[in-house]
Amino acid sequence: MLLGIDGRSGAGKTSLALELAALLRPHLSISVFHLDSIYPGWDGLSHTVEELADLILEPLAQGRTAHWRWWDWTTDQPGRAASTEPADVVIIEGVGAGNRSARTLLDTVVWVELDQTERRRRALDRDGETFERHWEQWARQERAYLAQDPVAEEAELILRVGEQTPHAPPAAAQVLEALRLLPAWEPALRLVPGPPQRRHSWRTVHLEGSSTTVQELFAAAGGPDAELAVLLESSDHAVTPDPHRSGHSIFGLGSASAGPVMQHRDGVTTVRQGAVTVRREQGFFSWLASAWPTPRIPDDAASSPEGVPFQPGWLGWMGHELKRETGSPDGAATGRAARDLPDALFFQPDRGGVLDHRTGTVCLFWSAEDRAGEAWAKKVLAVVGTEVEPSTAEGEKIAGPMFRLRDERASYLGTVRAAQEQIRQGNSYEVCLTTQLQAELFGDVRFDGWSVYRRLVAANPAPFTLYARVRLEGSGVTGAGADGLDAEVVSSSPERFLRIGADGTLVTEPIKGTRPRGADPETDAALARELAESVKDRAENIMITDLARNDLSRFAVPGTLATTRLCAIESYPTVHQMVSTVTARLQPGVPRADAVAAAFPPGSMTGAPKISTMDILEELESGPRGVYSGVAGYLSADGAADLNVLIRTLVVVHGVRREDRGGNPDGGEPATRLSLGVGGAITSDSVPEEEWDEVRTKARGVLGVLGSDFPE
Known part of the structure; x- marks a missing residue:
């Protein structure tokens, strides 16, 4: 199964991918691929979007190893060779992971949504001054990408990170349970224990x-x-x-x-x-x-x-x-x-x-x-x-x-x-x-x-x-x-x-x-x-x-x-x-x-x-x-x-x-x-x-x- 996790910078895609992988790894073989490994510099989003399907997804979808090169952000040029092995579940995360050509090969796309102010704060806390100098440059590329390809409208799962309630399960656990609602995931998740039923x-x-x-x-x-x-x-x-x-x-x-x-x-x-x-x-x-x-727990039924x-x-x-x-x-x-x-x-x-x-x-x-x-x-x-006040x-x-x-x-x-x-x-x-x-x-x-x-x-x-x-x-x-x-x-x-x-x-x-x-x-x-x-x-x-x-x-x-x-x-x-x-x-x-x-x-x-x-x-x-x-x-x-x-x-x-008379609001x-x-x-x-x-x-x-x- 190929799972793409897309969203703007700072939304929490990387954390979600790693936490989801940790939940699945005891039961399935897992590979995780981060798109920032191959972005060719601060102007490279569109290039990565174009080559993701052919370079990474096509071989993995066929059960073959995907070969690629790290991008060396220090020298701003291609670095050493690397590879991603096929697995029961392969998670691809990063801006552009759910793009139009990728969706033809992905089984599911998750869109991660977060308020812009909070996204910027998180991204800069993580990457510091380096990203701050390029924040607007990268944001322009994100806007251009999403204007041409509204990924959120096509995604099967939406995670609104800012709407987590205090007693809710972790985001990764919620996404895992949401995947169970998609029929294509039923065989893959059959051996993954589900959460306790509602009591x-x-x-x-x-x-x-x-x-x-x-x-x-x-x-x-x-x-x-x-x-x-x-x-x-x-x-x-x-x-x-x-x-x-x-x-x-x-x-x-x-x-x-x-x-x-x-x-x-x-x-x-x-x-x-x-x-x-x-x-x-x-x-x-x-x-x-x-x-x-829905299944019932015996003692709950009793x-x-x-x-x-x-x-x-x-x-x-x-x-x-x-x-x-x-x-x-x-x-x-x-x-x-x-x-x-x-x-x-x-x-x-x-x-x-x-x-x-x-x-x-x-x-x-x-x-x-x-x-x-x-x-x-x-x-x-x-x-x-009690004497309820009469209803009027x-x-x-x-x-x-x-x-x-x-x-x-x-x-x-x-x-x-x-x-x-x-x-x-x-x-x-x-x-x-x-x-x-x-x-x-x-x-x-x-x-x-x-x-x-x-x-x-x-x-x-x-x-x-x-x-x-x-x-x-x-x-x-x-x-x-x-x-x-x-x-x-x-x-x-x-x-x-x-x-x-x-x-x-x-x-x-x-x-x-x-x-x-x-x-x-x-x-x-x-x-x-x-x-x-x-x-x-x-x-x-x-x-x-x-x-x-x-x-x-x-x-x-x-x-x-x-x-x-x-x-x-x-x-x-x-x-x-x-x-x-x-x-x-x-x-x-x-x-x-x-x-x-x-x-x-x-x-x-x-x-x-x-x-x-x-x-x-x-x-x-x-x-x-x-x-x-x-x-x-x-x-x-x-x-x-x-x-x-x-x-x-x-x-x-x-x-x-x-x-109006034409039926238009x-x-x-x-x-x-x-x-x-x-x-x-x-x-x-x-x-x-x-x-x-x-x-x-x-x-x-x-x-x-x-x-x-x-x-x-």
């Missing part, structure tokens, strides 16, 4: 009749103000306890400084942990198969409370545009709106909790290395049994944002008819068509997604409500997650996408068919009966249930696939829903990521058959869906998972730039962008005008909470 401390408290809610626990934990936070709330459990639901609410908090944090954008996966960012040009589900489930469904693993979302990895074309996904948020984002929480609504038990967890974890847990549990969320009123339609009524009706023509031609049975409502807020208006979430849950409780908070600063390195992210996702979803048990049990529960609750018991019962007897709704539900059976069957143990409920009616505080349940058991040895990919995106949000209908939707829909109609939830360290379908979902992105004042996806299933007997009415109806739940009107 957690737990504290369990019985609420014993306390009225403390998971929202109050989440707020006391610091969730609304955290860098990364997810709350998965079974917010309807108190009013509609259901044996088909888990009966648990889960929350987790994390930070980029502790990590890891994964973002996937446009086919590139970046994983940031502490001072290191790993960049992989491969699919999200490929990364997922390598990162989940310390976890019994019956807790989430062993700290990953929390986050998968946006709809990941469909590109599961058989769909990728046309509309190139729109700007898809870039507001990553196609997928997951993080491993350092702190969090699980509330069991059935037993009234809350279990808090925190990283065993978190020295403030005990104090944090005491602070969170201090709200249990339900009565709070805000000036409703003015939304606009991505598709006007006439345009949407035409799209419905176009979908029906595709059905008439036999290209689909059912097309789940969507559109989007959008709004922007400018000036000093600060949109509070947490307050909106609390009001939404109060008005529309559901089994899979979600609040996600992401506030990440940029890495400072172009191409390595440089853009910061400040966003919230607020969802009141009634639909489960996929549950995976630790034992490999698979459960999906597609929803098709909705009626509002009635004003009185007689009307309410009549509406539920009408839904149960609706031929159209049953047809839609059965089509998607059949699709779900097909998705699960791909990796199911033969004979285990079953439809345990068909077109059952579930009643929630605001609606009746028609729900079916399909179960199976995952084949032993099949990565759980493959089961998730096989079912993604949710069939209830595409239509049937899935692949051909996604092709149709790519032509019919006028823009990307983004997070909406993707999935969100948890991926437990023991291989369990529970993911919802992101419907009734408001996406909030702070700090975006206003766009004008560089003006930052704005907050709101988007709300809505839609419905189109069949051959759909009435286009009624489908538009359904869009309006589905939007009203969230718009009403915001104090906004549907944009007629």
Whole structure:
């Protein structure tokens, strides 16, 4: 394996190379080559960049010895002959090590980043007055090199030396663990011991009749103000306890400084942990198969409370545009709106909790290395049994944002008819068509997604409500997650996408068919009966249930696939829903990521058959869906998972730039962008005008909470 370590002078490349070699040498043969051995003088950077590949890398890549001459800096001319032997791992470090021609031979490039002032201080401390006389001369060459060849944008690993936290492992150890995330390094590092797995401390408290809610626990934990936070709330459990639901609410908090944090954008996966960012040009589900489930330490598993469904693993979302990895074309996904948020984002929480609504038990967890974890847990549990100040969320009123339609009524009706023509031609049975409502807020208006979430849950409780908070600063390195992210996702979803048990049990529960609750018991019962007897709704539900059976069957143990409920009616505080349940058991040895990919995106949000209908939707829909109609939830360290379908979902992105009519950011004042996806299933007997009415109806739940009107 050939590893190039590049970066400007004084960044710490030499130290990193030597420390990394020391970690690897007990297990592998190692060679280290320093580029300053062959720079031909203070003006020689470009010459070395040009000859590095042919002189050094080409023979080493072929398993041959590289022969070269030392540069004698005293006489300023070539010195004695030398050589570098091939080895299991050869580390090449120095300015220019990751240049364009070298990258064709290197397995991996590491870019080392450090503040300019600190770099200069370190370099001059190391090389003294000699380098000081030539500092600007050499810096000009570095700038010219990087202007022509932006190595940081192409590097697979970024090490930000100035972002080392006090209790973090040494930089070399962090880089070594980051290399394990790159598939090419797996054979080489198989014999190199890894670090101890993440361990957690737990504290369990019985609420014993306390009225403390998971929202109050989440707020006391610091969730609304955290860098990364997810709350998965079974917010309807108190009013509609259901044996088909888990009966648990889960929350987790994390930070980029502790990590890891994964973002996937446009086919590139970046994983940031502490001072290191790993960049992989491969699919999200490929990364997922390598990162989940994470191995567990036996004694750590034993310390976890019994019956807790989430062993700290990953929390986050998968946006709809990941469909590109599961058989769909990728046309509309190139729109700007898809870039507001990553196609997928997951993080491993350092702190969090699980509330069991059935037993009234809350279990808090925190990283065993978190020295403030005990104090944090005491602070969170201090709200249990106390008189919490009543929330003003339900009565709070805000000036409703003015939304606009991505598709006007006439345009949407035409799209419905176009979908029906595709059905008439036999290209689909059912097309789940969507559109989007959008709004922007400018000036000093600060949109509070947490307050909106609390009001939404109060008005529309559901089994899979979600609040996600992401506030990440940029890495400072172009191409390595440089853009910061400040966003919230607020969802009141009634639909489960996929549950995976630790034992490999698979459960999906597609929803098709909705009626509002009635004003009185007689009307309410009549509406539920009408839904149960609706031929159209049953047809839609059965089509998607059949699709779900097909998705699960791909990796199911033969004979285990079953439809345990068909077109059952579930009643929630605001609606009746028609729900079916399909179960199976995952084949032993099949990565759980493959089961998730096989079912993604949710069939209830595409239509049937899935692949051909996604092709149709790519032509019919006028823009990307983004997070909406993707999935969100948890991926437990023991291989369990529970993911919802992101419907009734408001996406909030702070700090975006206003766009001109051509769609280009004008560089003006930052704005907050709101988007709300809505839609419905189109069949051959759909009435286009009624489908538009359904869009309006589905939007009203969230718009009403915001104090906004549907944009007629």
